Amino acid sequence: MPPPRFPSLVLRSSLFILASSFLPSAQAVHQKNAGPEEVELKFNLPPPAPLSPEEAKKTFKVEKGFHIELVASEPMIESPVAMSFDAQGRLYVVEMRGYMHDLEGGGEKEPTGRVSLLEDTDGDGRMDKATPFLDNLVMPRAVLAVNGGALIAVPPNLYFCKDTDGDGKADVKDVVATDFGTLGGQPEHMADTPVWAMDNAIWSAGYSTRFKLRSGVWQKDTGLGRGQWGLCQDDFGRLYFNYNSDMLRADLLPTEAFTRNPLLRNATSINAKLAADQTLYPSHPTPGVNRGYDPKSLRADGTLSKPTGTCGALIYRGDAFPAAYRGNAFVPEPCANLVKRFTMREKDGIVKATNTAKTTEFLTSTDERFRPVQAANGPDGALYLVDMYRGIIQHQSFLTHYLIANIEARKLETPFNQGRIWRIVPDSKERPQPVKVSKDVNLLTHANGWVRDTAQRLLVESGDAATVPALKEMLSNESALARLHALWTLDGLAAVTPDLLRPALADKDAQVRAAAVRIASRDLAPDLIALSAEKDALVLANLAIKLTSFNLPDADAAVAKLLASDGKNTLIREGALTGMRGREAAFAKLLVGQLTKENGAQIMPVVEALGSLLAQANKAGPFEEMLDLAAAQPQGGAVQVAAIKGLASSSSDPKSKMPAKLLWLNAEPASLKTLKAAMTDKSSAKLFANVAARLAWPGKPGAPPPPKIVPLNEAQTALFEKGKTIYATLCAACHQPHGFGLDGLAPPLVDSEWVLGKPEILTRIVLNGLAGPVKVSGRNFNLAMPPLPQLTDEDIAGVLTYIRREWEHTGSPVETKAVKTVREQSKGRMAMWSEEELKNLGKKTSSK
Structure with missing residues (x-):
């Protein structure tokens, strides 16, 4: 289906009736996901009537001080799932018109989808002109306004499309990628939401390749597949995303750094869970969710208590809302017909989200067909919502018997050809006006983050060296955000020099310093090594990432010194580990050389983490090197325990039941006897036994025959x-x-x-x-x-x-x-x- 796993369907509160009627169950398509065949409709409600936009507007309840306005609706658009503003305020809208025409997924193979280009020609805030920018598409799912056109996802392809003759219709359609999803694949599990981020790379949710546009050429680079449906960034370029049952996650450190070490799957610096409390407060009963048969899904009053279909989260960066709302997260939950607001706080580079709701939400609706699937910042500073507006939101591949019974009993299969775009604005006398963005360096100082992002994109796309002097001057602007954008814009123009970066490494703002570290090349290694006075955890984490990427003795020594002071800090430790693949044991030896009575608590977590990486790597040689290092340390000391504890963790997945791989050595290592004598207490002895069990050598009692490796012939x-x-x-x-x-x-x-x-x-x-x-x-x-x-x-x-x-x-x-x-x-x-x-x-x- 379009947005992420939309596992539910909501029932109308005004007719909340408790009943115990059993219905014969329809056939669920996905048998492993079907749930019980006998279903009980506890909330047996009559079929609700679809509402017009004017009627639907009356069902909304918005947080005090705000109201909702209609931007576009059917028949102008149908089944919208994604949107993107271009620099002139025109709106590209993806219409997945083939999605779920019935319970069998009818319509999905038909080329009925389109991307429409909407315009407000009279400036009243309402779109009044729609042009089919790209038509006859099979299940399109994503769009990004870029380079005078748009990236459009039509699985399995990602196209760059452009209108060159001014008629609003694409006459250029170039293939950028052929693996952006799968033709006919499960729509809940495919790439979506490309975003031009502050680092001038285009990242997407659920997709591991990032793109960079350089001199009109699309360059591909590795990233990490993140999230399910929806992707956005904050003012500093951190990526935020979500999963169907987890409303907000983020990469706290540069995502691309973690591609260097694939064994850091459980790193907490990326894919970090931000919100501990995700309790939902719908404004009406919502018993028609996919797992509504499970007592844990619904409260006694029939309302959904936890997210099940989250999608399209947004960090609000506009200038129309009061200052207290800047940087807040707004997260749509279409199964509960609401949008949740989280306030955000950051300490030492760690971001946390706090649920602002007590008994209500930022936005709720009693219209069960209100399906917000994406939130977006707009050129006027307002918050925009894509509303797919339909009864069936869960894809047929995962429909349960329970949900099918609800859909059939309440006649929710139709209509499937409606859809709206809404805008939320404060209750002020004047409607905020949209900004048309140009290649003006001064727009990097604008209060609206969408304007700054768009100005940066246009400047980088232009490749215009004439803007470089003004950008360099901007590096001394009083606004830290302006300096940050100027620095990344210069990087996008390949205009960064060591002389330009050195002052940025000493900037008074930590985010600017962190960006300077990220951008710095190998030429600045001496300057980075000399940053001994840096105290900010985020900057130090980026410094650890950068220095370990150089693979230079002096850089490694600087990182060892850094970890000896701050190894307990998760961001700094994990940042350093990104660059240690293949040299874990060597670095552990270097780190242990820094050990004193005062810094043991900082060093031990790093030694353990290095041992854990070696245990997962399943390479006999480095594993034995770590054993030798441990054996050379004081008997029973902290280093030995930390190293053995790390080596005893054989999997990155603690729930894995797979036996650890047997590592074959040429002979019994002498270190085993030394360590066995040292690991005498019960806990240490158990860890050592796990480590020893992983090793085998010819003649070891109880070991299987060594593997026979037949050499390959010519x-x-x-x-x-x-x-x-x-x-x-x-x-x-x-x-x-x-x-x-x-x-x-x-x-x-x-x-x-x-x-x-x-x-x-x-x-x-x-x-x-x-x-x-x-x-x-x-x-x-x-x-x-x-x-x-x-x-x-x-x-x-x-x-x-x-x-x-x-x-x-x-x-x-x-x-x-x-x-x-x-x-x-x-x-x-x-x-x-x-x-x-x-x-x-x-x-x-x-x-x-």
């Missing part, structure tokens, strides 16, 4: 090398060069039971694809791998041989003729494989 080696090239060009974008994959996009290949299992299973996956859910290395992934039938038999044999022998794998090679055989067996198959099908291949099925 032909197989040639296949391996060919597969290496194919992997780098075709597979590494998702599964990554290191093979550990990307959360939210691609599962790991390293030590995967699928990779090291039967080669014919792998071959089938490459030929026909694999649709989730699927369990890999003890973790569940609900993703889709597209088929790659364009690869030749030799290509497939090569890439499979590569992944079965790379990363210390010892799997057998895959022969070309074996691939050919499987291709013949799969001839005519069009559907992707499922995990269950692949596991049952060759098994006889019994019939009763």
Whole structure:
């Protein structure tokens, strides 16, 4: 479905009736998600009538001091799911008109979607002109005004579209990416919401590639797949997102840094949960949610108590609201027909969100078809809402029997062709006026964050060197936000020099200093190393990220000194760990060299974290190096305990039931005897036993026979090398060069039971694809791998041989003729494989 998992459907409060009627259950489509077949409609309400925009407006209750205004509605737009303002205040709106015409998902394969360009030609605040900018689309889902046109997502493609003749319709349609979702894929689990962030990169929710526009060319770079439906940034460029049941998360440190170390999956600096209290207060009963049969979902009065369909969160950065609202988070929950407001606070780089609601919300509606799916800042400083306006919001793939019964009983399948854009403004006498943005450096000082962002984008897009002097002058502006935008704009124009950055590294504002550290190149390594007087945690965390990326002895020594003072700080520690992949043991040795009686509490968390990374890496050599380091420390001391505790944690997922990989050494390490004698108390002895159990060597009592590694012959080696090239060009974008994959996009290949299992299973996956859910290395992934039938038999044999022998794998090679055989067996198959099908291949099925 459009927005993130919209798992619910809400029932009208004015007719709240308690009943106990059992209905025969309709057939839920997704059997693993279907819930109980016998459903009880406790709140048996009559079918509600769809409301006109004027009628719907009367159902809203907005926080005191504000009111809601209509910007656009049907028939001008239908089923809107996303929007983006261009620099002139025109509005691109994505209309997913094929979404859920009935309970079977009818309409989704039809090219009925479009992106419309809306204009307010008379300046009254209401859109009065609509042009089909791009039409005849199958389930479009995202748009971003950029470079005089727009990026538009129509899975599996992301297009750049532009109107060059002034008629409002796109006559340029260039492919930017071909993996932005899957054609016919699950709409709740695909990339969406591209955002031009302060770092001049375009990030998207649920998508691991970021884009940069340089001299008119779209450049691709790695990022991290984050969130489900919706993405935004705050005044400092931090990315915020959400999941269906978690209203607000953020990356507290630069997202791209964590791509360097894929084992930092559980880092708390990224994908950080911000709101402890997410209690909801709908203004009417909402029993028609997908899990309404579960007593934990609804209160006794029938209202939803926790989020189930969150999407499109926004950090408000406008200038129309009172100052107390700047930086607040506004989060739509379409299943509860409301928008929640969180106040934000930050301390030492850690951001927390506080639920402002006590018994009500910032905005609620008693109209169950009010479906806010995106909140956005506008050129007038107001807060805008995309309202999909419909009865069915949950996609058919996840409908439960309970929700189907509610939909049928209350006749909520239709209408599906309505939709509104709303604006929330304060109760002032004058309506705020929109700002038209140009390549004016002075607009970087504007109070409206949307204006500043747009001005920065236009300046970077222009590549105009003539603006550089004014931008340099802006670096001395009294506004820290203006200085911050000027610095990033100069970076986007490739106009940053060491002489320009040095003053920024000493700026009085910590956010400016942190940005200067992020932007600094290797040429400034001596200046960064010399930042010994820095005290701000956020700046120090960025400094740790930058210095460890240099891989220079002096830089590493500076980081060791930094961690010896601040290793307990989560941001600083995790920032440093981003650059230590492959040299954990060496850095632990360097860090231990800094140990004193006074700084042990700072150093030990880092030693433990380094040991944990080594335990997850499953590499025998570095693991043994850490053991040797621990054995060389004072017996029973803190370093030994921290190192062994880290090495004893074999998985990044504490819930994983997968046994730890056995690490083979050439001989029993002497360090084991030393450590066994030192680890005498019950807790330490248990940790040591876990570590020792992971190690094996020839002749170890109870150890299995060592693995037999058959060398590749000349032909197989040639296949391996060919597969290496194919992997780098075709597979590494998702599964990554290191093979550990990307959360939210691609599962790991390293030590995967699928990779090291039967080669014919792998071959089938490459030929026909694999649709989730699927369990890999003890973790569940609900993703889709597209088929790659364009690869030749030799290509497939090569890439499979590569992944079965790379990363210390010892799997057998895959022969070309074996691939050919499987291709013949799969001839005519069009559907992707499922995990269950692949596991049952060759098994006889019994019939009763």
